[in-house]
Amino acid sequence: MMELARHLTRTGFALRRPCFGRSIILVLLAMLSVATPAMASELTIGGTGNALGTMRLLADAFSRANPDIHVTVLPSIGSSGAIKAVPKGAIDLGLSSRPLTPAESRDGTRSVEYARSPTVFAVRADNPATAITSAQIADIYAGRLTAWPDGSQIRPILRQSGDDNTRQIKTLSAEIETAIVAADKRPGLAFATTDQEANDKLERIPGGLGVTALSLIRSEQRPLKALTLDGVEPTAENLANGRYPLAKLSIPAESGHLFRSKPDTNPTSKRTAFRAESGH
DSSP states (O other): OHHHHHHHHHTTOEESSTTHHHHHHHHHHHHHTTSOTTSOEEEEEEEOHHHHHHHHHHHHHHHHHOTTEEEEEOSOOHHHHHHHHHHHTSOSEEEESSOOOHHHHTTSOEEOOOEEEEEEEEEETTOOOOEEOHHHHHHHHHTSOOBOTTSOBOEEEEOOTTSHHHHHHHTTOHHHHHHHHHHTTSTTOEEOSSHHHHHHHHHHSTTEEEEEEHHHHHHTTOSEEEOEETTBOOOHHHHHTTOSOOEEEEEEEEOSOOOEEOOSSOHHHHHHHHHHHHTO
16 A cells, blocks of 8 residues: 555655545555456556556556456546546546546546646756746747747647646636637647647657646656746645645546456457547
């Protein structure tokens, strides 16, 4: 239990309650409770890309303690994709960065927030920048600020307007919200549709600036650097005490029937069908 909790704190999560380590283990143990030791079972997990790296670490630690359970963590299908997949049985545990809506809870799907990670502005590790302000963010997205202090070009990486990262940074100020709307209309800016794609482009594009989760950077060991925002370090401690303003939620969603024996049908085709249906 403590090993799993250590994985979460090392990857930049602020635990939502002191007994968090026990909380997340109880979630996993609840999944196992309907499987007998003699039954070779599997657990399929999928959802928001921000949580996948940390969940893979948790799955590895869990599997070492429970070798009869095979845990598969899928590539990103997004929060909404996970919430749609759970009641259909396409996955057993969904990872979401937002709470369920009342409509999504009507079919018996349950969720609980177990941790938060700072949502950060990030650059490549070799970028000399270490800090950014809300005013600079507005100027960058508006196209008024185009160079880093060393003279290299700033190249913002955009996400879709409904993405949780985009929604969060719009709350920093009205100026930033206006600038992001304008940036969506500017030609030539880099764009990413998933969390992993955004981080891949941050690594590849010189001068890139993007928004991601501190937990993703750490758990996937990305060569990226989180910037100080308005003089506040994006740490789990500053998030927990309220000094740091942006947080990525981690909310597992599950149905009333979590475990299944290994199916006779090909699970890959089942997952492919779901992705096609949900648009992921």
